[in-house]
Amino acid sequence: MGFFRGSVTCTRYRVAGDPPEDFRETVRERIPRYAFRRLREDSDQERAVGWVNVLDEFQIGFYGDEFFKEPYLALSFRVDTRSVPARALRQYCLEAEEEVKAREDLEHLNKKRREEIREGVRSRLLRRAIPRSATYDMAWDLQSGVVLFGSTSNRICDDFSELFYNTFDLRLNSLYPYALAYELLQEEGRDPGVLDDLQPTATAGEATA
Numbered sequence: 001m002g003f004f005r006g007s008v009t010c011t012r013y014r015v016a017g018d019p020p021e022d023f024r025e026t027v028r029e030r031i032p033r034y035a036f037r038r039l040r041e042d043s044d045q046e047r048a049v050g051w052v053n054v055l056d057e058f059q060i061g062f063y064g065d066e067f068f069k070e071p072y073l074a075l076s077f078r079v080d081t082r083s084v085p086a087r088a089l090r091q092y093c094l095e096a097e098e099e100v101k102a103r104e105d106l107e108h109l110n111k112k113r114r115e116e117i118r119e120g121v122r123s124r125l126l127r128r129a130i131p132r133s134a135t136y137d138m139a140w141d142l143q144s145g146v147v148l149f150g151s152t153s154n155r156i157c158d159d160f161s162e163l164f165y166n167t168f169d170l171r172l173n174s175l176y177p178y179a180l181a182y183e184l185l186q187e188e189g190r191d192p193g194v195l196d197d198l199q200p201t202a203t204a205g206e207a208t209a
Contacts (some may be wrong), residue, residue, distance in 0.1 A: 006016045008137070011157050011171040013147040015140070027168065028072070032062045036078045041130050044123040048131075049159055049165070052078045057135040073140040077149070077160050082129040084122055092121045136160065147172060 020026065036050030040062065053059040053066055054074040067075050096117050097109055109117070136150040138160070149160055161172050 008150045011093045011149045011152055012175040013149065013161075013165050014175055015145040015147060016171045016173050018145075019142070019168070019170065024068075027067075028065065031067060031075070031168050034163060035061055036080075039080055039082060041127065044083055044126040046126065048080045049163060050078060051075045051163070052135065054137055057133070069139075071141060071143045073142055074138065076135040076137050076155075077163065078133065079156065079159070080131040080133050082126060082131040084125040084129060089118075089122055089125065092125060092140075094116050096121050138164075146175070 031051055034051055036052050037048060039045050039048045050161055051062075051067075052075070053062070054069075054076045055066075057078060067073055093114075097114060100113075100117060101107070101109060136156060138147060138149050140147045147164075149157065151157060151160070165171055
């Protein structure tokens with residue numbers, strides 16, 4: 001989801017550690033290395049992920065320092081997926097099985113042969129499937145080390161964290177409400193241990209014990 005295209009839900013992280021002194025030079029080489037690459041039409045690859053321009057999700061590749069938006073580093077995480085609908089796969093498999101039985105004069109196909117046919121049909125249909133694209137914006141405050149990422153999906157966040165580490169050689173720590181409260185208390189010079197005494201309370205409309 002885009003930070004520049006209306007409301008968005010996001011996950012907040014803090015970068016573990018500090019970027020190296022030559023960070024700005026190295027990212028100019030590392031970001032293009034992990035830029036998004038389209039799914040090849042002659043392959044049965046189902047998924048592709050990578051970085052794209054935060055202001056243009058269809059720009060494949062980087063041609064300068066467009067990812068620096070001082071004091072932020074901003075990119076979009078693009079995910080392309082393609083799949084075969086279950087009903088279509090079942091129909092094409094039945095047709096393929098009938099063709100094999102007729103060609104080889106067989107009355108039945110064993111389980112292994114049917115699985116081989118299914119994989120072949122699925123691979124062929126994947127090559128014909130049109131990928132679905134989704135982009136999720138990322139804004140990294142280079143001064144505070146806080147990263148905002150425009151998704152709360154566990155799988156998307158895991159894939160994003162992996163690509164972030166591969167690209168920048170830095171890990172991300174999720175900033176949950178407890179962690180944010182802990183940091184705020186520390187900044188104010190108060191004892192974060194008070195959080196351990198907090199008890200859950202019923203919200204409006206929620207039944208109490």
